[in-house]
Amino acid sequence: MSEVVISARSVSKIFGSGGDKVTALDSVSVDIFQNEFFTMLGPSGCGKTTLLRLIGGFEQASSGQILLEGKELNDLPPFKRPINTVFQSYALFPHLTVKQNITFGLEMQGTSRKQADGRAEEMLELVRLAEYGDRLPSQLSGGQQQRIALARALAPAPKVLLLDEPLSALDLKLRKEMQVELKRLQTETGITFVFVTHDQEEALAMSDRIAVMKSGEILQIGAPREIYEAPTHRFVADFIGDSNFLVGDLVDAGAGKRAVKLAGGQVIALTQDVSDQRSGEVTVSVRPERLGLIADSEAGADQLAGTVSTVIYFGTDTTYQIDLGNDARLTVRMQNGVGANADFAEGDRVAITMSPDAIRVLAD
Amino acid sequence: MGNILRSKRFWLVAPAVVYIGFFMAVPLFQMAYVSILERGDYGGVNWGAFSMDAYISFIFERDLMDNLVVNTDYLQIFARSFGLSAMTTVFALLLGFPTAFYISTQPQSRRNFLIFLVTIPFWTNILVRNYAWMLLLRNGGLIDGVLNWMGLETGGLDILYTPYAVSIGLTYTYLPFMVLPIYASLEKLDHRLVEAAFDLGADKRRAMSRVILPLAAPGIAAGSILVFIPCLGAYVTPELLGGGKFMMIANLIGSQFGAARNWPLGAGLGFVLLALVLISMMIYSFKFKSLPEESR
Amino acid sequence: MKVDASNPLWRFRGITSTAMFFFAYLYLPIVVLIALSFNENRLATIWTGFTMDWYVTALSNDDMLRAAQNSIVVAISATVLATIAATLAAMGMSRGRFKGEAGVSAMLVLPLLVPEIVTAIATLLFFVALGIKLGLLTVILAHTVFCIPFAYLPIRARLEGMDPALVEAANDLYANDWKAFRRVTLPLLWPGILSGAMLSFIISLDDFVISYFVGGAGSTTLPIYIFGMIRIGITPEVNAVSAMMLIVSIVFVSISFMIDRIRY
Numbered sequence: 009m010s011e012v013v014i015s016a017r018s019v020s021k022i023f024g025s026g027g028d029k030v031t032a033l034d035s036v037s038v039d040i041f042q043n044e045f046f047t048m049l050g051p052s053g054c055g056k057t058t059l060l061r062l063i064g065g066f067e068q069a070s071s072g073q074i075l076l077e078g079k080e081l082n083d084l085p086p087f088k089r090p091i092n093t094v095f096q097s098y099a100l101f102p103h104l105t106v107k108q109n110i111t112f113g114l115e116m117q118g119t120s121r122k123q124a125d126g127r128a129e130e131m132l133e134l135v136r137l138a139e140y141g142d143r144l145p146s147q148l149s150g151g152q153q154q155r156i157a158l159a160r161a162l163a164p165a166p167k168v169l170l171l172d173e174p175l176s177a178l179d180l181k182l183r184k185e186m187q188v189e190l191k192r193l194q195t196e197t198g199i200t201f202v203f204v205t206h207d208q209e210e211a212l213a214m215s216d217r218i219a220v221m222k223s224g225e226i227l228q229i230g231a232p233r234e235i236y237e238a239p240t241h242r243f244v245a246d247f248i249g250d251s252n253f254l255v256g257d258l259v260d261a262g263a264g265k266r267a268v269k270l271a272g273g274q275v276i277a278l279t280q281d282v283s284d285q286r287s288g289e290v291t292v293s294v295r296p297e298r299l300g301l302i303a304d305s306e307a308g309a310d311q312l313a314g315t316v317s318t319v320i321y322f323g324t325d326t327t328y329q330i331d332l333g334n335d336a337r338l339t340v341r342m343q344n345g346v347g348a349n350a351d352f353a354e355g356d357r358v359a360i361t362m363s364p365d366a367i368r369v370l371a372d
Numbered sequence: 373m374g375n376i377l378r379s380k381r382f383w384l385v386a387p388a389v390v391y392i393g394f395f396m397a398v399p400l401f402q403m404a405y406v407s408i409l410e411r412g413d414y415g416g417v418n419w420g421a422f423s424m425d426a427y428i429s430f431i432f433e434r435d436l437m438d439n440l441v442v443n444t445d446y447l448q449i450f451a452r453s454f455g456l457s458a459m460t461t462v463f464a465l466l467l468g469f470p471t472a473f474y475i476s477t478q479p480q481s482r483r484n485f486l487i488f489l490v491t492i493p494f495w496t497n498i499l500v501r502n503y504a505w506m507l508l509l510r511n512g513g514l515i516d517g518v519l520n521w522m523g524l525e526t527g528g529l530d531i532l533y534t535p536y537a538v539s540i541g542l543t544y545t546y547l548p549f550m551v552l553p554i555y556a557s558l559e560k561l562d563h564r565l566v567e568a569a570f571d572l573g574a575d576k577r578r579a580m581s582r583v584i585l586p587l588a589a590p591g592i593a594a595g596s597i598l599v600f601i602p603c604l605g606a607y608v609t610p611e612l613l614g615g616g617k618f619m620m621i622a623n624l625i626g627s628q629f630g631a632a633r634n635w636p637l638g639a640g641l642g643f644v645l646l647a648l649v650l651i652s653m654m655i656y657s658f659k660f661k662s663l664p665e666e667s668r
Numbered sequence: 669m670k671v672d673a674s675n676p677l678w679r680f681r682g683i684t685s686t687a688m689f690f691f692a693y694l695y696l697p698i699v700v701l702i703a704l705s706f707n708e709n710r711l712a713t714i715w716t717g718f719t720m721d722w723y724v725t726a727l728s729n730d731d732m733l734r735a736a737q738n739s740i741v742v743a744i745s746a747t748v749l750a751t752i753a754a755t756l757a758a759m760g761m762s763r764g765r766f767k768g769e770a771g772v773s774a775m776l777v778l779p780l781l782v783p784e785i786v787t788a789i790a791t792l793l794f795f796v797a798l799g800i801k802l803g804l805l806t807v808i809l810a811h812t813v814f815c816i817p818f819a820y821l822p823i824r825a826r827l828e829g830m831d832p833a834l835v836e837a838a839n840d841l842y843a844n845d846w847k848a849f850r851r852v853t854l855p856l857l858w859p860g861i862l863s864g865a866m867l868s869f870i871i872s873l874d875d876f877v878i879s880y881f882v883g884g885a886g887s888t889t890l891p892i893y894i895f896g897m898i899r900i901g902i903t904p905e906v907n908a909v910s911a912m913m914l915i916v917s918i919v920f921v922s923i924s925f926m927i928d929r930i931r932y
Contacts, residue, residue: 145932
């Protein structure tokens with residue numbers, strides 16, 4: 009990838025003092041690259057918005073550094089940072105027209121009226137609301153306000169655009185539309201987007217890279233596919249998509265390969281590189297759609313087997329709950345209409361098929 | 373402290389706080405101080421000469437032999453003030469609760485207008501409001517006139533300058549303070565709770581007494597406090613509608629700065645009134661602020 | 669509650685009739701006073717014909733005009749002082765919590781809690797102790813105290829209703845604190861400030877008890893003048909002056925409420 013634009017170096021943020029201290033960020037380090045759509049994903053209270061506000065200059069870090077193109081930003085107020093924000097509430101100035109909202113930042117920078125007006129036209133064009141310049145924000149729909157907030161933040165051509173859950177107030181259909189729109193705007197403007205959301209689907213759909221956060225820490229950073237298919241933590245596997253978790257012992261399978269031996273005695277070979285240092289009990293995760301079912305009679309000697317306890321039909325696919333015994337359970341999701349094999353009923357004995365690369369050993 | 377001095381917000385709140393502190397808090401402390409000073413021979417006070425006379429004379433007086441004798445004049449005025457205030461609070465509640473309930477069942481636009489109507493008299497001059505009642509209540513006034521016209525020869529209504537007139541005037545003056553907080557709690561009330569009561573077999577009387585009234589209790593308490601406390605300190609209404617014959621605490625205090633020229637006593641009475649008010653406020657916030665406001 | 673009042677389920681016995689009585693009780697004296705101020709008959713409350721004479725008499729009374737002038741000087745001075753202090757205080761109180769906040773809050777509404785008569789005599793004693801001559805100045809100083817909370821509350825309410833992200837957005841778009849205040853906070857706040865100022869003005873204009881004790885010779889305000897007239901007796905001139913005060917208050921409060929309802 010290209011150059012680093014924003015860099016956080018062991019940044020901590022502690023709110024309050026004395027007895028009711030809250031650590032919102034705990035020594036977080038991250039590099040965000042030029043021209044990247046970078047998403048911070050996590051449940052509320054994970055620190056994602058705090059990190060965004062630190063980058064924007066709305067809060068001061070308790071310790072650590074935030075750098076923009078290698079220069080320290082820490083003590084710069086928001087109005088001296090070439091970074092703009094799209095607020096969760098949009099924060100459109102209700103007493104100014106759409107156009108006045110868009111030219112606000114340019115005016116503050118001392119751009120001439122004429123130039124600012126030209127830029128506003130351009131921005132309205134970009135968000136496809138060219139006709140709406142003279143309206144007040146209250147005369148626009150939620151989706152339109154969202155676009156104006158984007159246009160306003162993009163107008164001063166910032167080095168980085170921060171987006172604080174900007175789609176959370178929109179209904180599902182509009183949200184999907186705006187996801188496409190945001191991606192388009194990012195590609196067209198070439199500006200680095202730092203996006204905060206708690207919606208995993210949104211993050212997967214739009215991002216170049218995702219940082220998954222929990223309790224003030226970044227657990228994993230990676231491309232959407234990497235995060236989904238190779239989660240490193242139980243939290244990541246659980247928060248993004250559905251996952252099965254199994255507990256077993258890490259064993260050597262010969263030829264430098266390793267395997268997991270489940271409580272029931274079955275051994276699952278791993279393709280993942282797991283450090284030689286690790287041994288003993290581990291948790292592995294596997295996505296329900298990476299599993300398959302076959303009749304018990306066709307099963308091999310060492311294959312996982314169990315009893316179907318619940319069948320739920322979802323239209324495009326069917327979900328089976330499999331009771332493995334020893335208190336272990338698996339969820340298997342099989343697509344419907346891909347061959348007629350998958351037709352099991354509650355109480356059937358079944359064996360489970362899986363590809364070894366679907367099994368991930370988790371860090372904790 | 374150093375931290376506060378450096379913050380911008382300190383300087384923003386400072387002018388208002390310092391102003392009120394200097395022109396209100398300091399005078400209140402000074403008033404307490406004056407109340408334990410000696411009365412000057414020709415009015416005023418002897419600064420630096422301490423005396424508890426103000427508080428002693430509240431209950432006792434010196435007879436010709438310089439013995440202390442119980443004097444209930446002032447106590448009677450206090451008792452009357454409490455009595456009139458309590459009566460006014462009850463009247464205001466009897467009128468105010470149904471009105472607040474009525475308003476809360478109206479459509480939104482009408483509610484705002486009705487609430488506005490309730491508040492308007494508060495913003496008008498208190499003398500003028502009480503004067504208007506003099507026009508209505510006096511002999512030969514409007515009410516007397518209407519009664520005579522209806523053939524009920526009253527031979528003069530003789531109600532102005534009586535405690536009744538004072539009570540009518542006080543209720544009139546402080547009524548809005550009862551309606552507003554009760555309305556606020558009724559407005560927040562979830563109407564489905566009342567429907568649930570109906571559904572579970574409560575008739576209207578029991579829906580009112582078992583659901584609506586308990587849920588409006590914080591508003592009723594707030595309204596009662598807001599009526600009772602200013603009533604206790606009422607000055608204008610007893611002065612005009614009582615004709616100065618039925619003094620309440622405030623009139624007694626005021627008179628110490630007029631004809632009676634007894635500043636320490638006036639200051640002492642003022643201090644007692646202030647203490648009563650602050651104690652009632654404290655009891656109120658202790659008892660009701662901890663109640664669950666609403667079953668949210 | 670959101671209910672349909674025409675639904676018989678929500679009709680409780682005695683509610684509507686009490687409410688009607690309430691509003692009649694509230695407005696009967698006001699209506700009667702205004703009506704009588706136009707009554708030609710000098711002595712009785714019996715209607716004998718319409719006249720504006722009493723207003724003419726009142727408005728050509730020099731003493732009354734001087735009192736009215738005093739009232740306006742006091743009200744404007746107290747309003748300006750109180751509104752500035754209250755606006756600053758509301759802004760200081762609006763951004764998050766701080767140590768001693770509860771105490772500051774209590775101080776700002778203290779003038780609403782203390783009985784008027786107590787404020788009046790305490791302030792009187794204070795000015796006497798300081799050796800300040802009682803007059804217009806002392807009245808203005810005392811009025812400013814109780815005008816502050818009346819100006820503060822609507823301004824505070826408006827700030828409370830303002831999205832804190834708006835100021836952040838202005839900062840984010842390169843406006844420094846002063847520019848953000850001038851371009852965003854102030855334009856959004858002015859209805860609250862104006863409404864608070866008008867309430868202060870009317871509260872000061874209408875005040876009687878505090879002016880009565882804290883004022884001296886030459887600082888007779890209109891309410892004090894009216895009080896003197898009422899003590900002498902009920903006359904049509906008093907009706908006219910009173911009706912004018914009533915109308916001024918009602919007009920001001922109505923405007924203040926309408927301004928306060930301005931929303932973007």
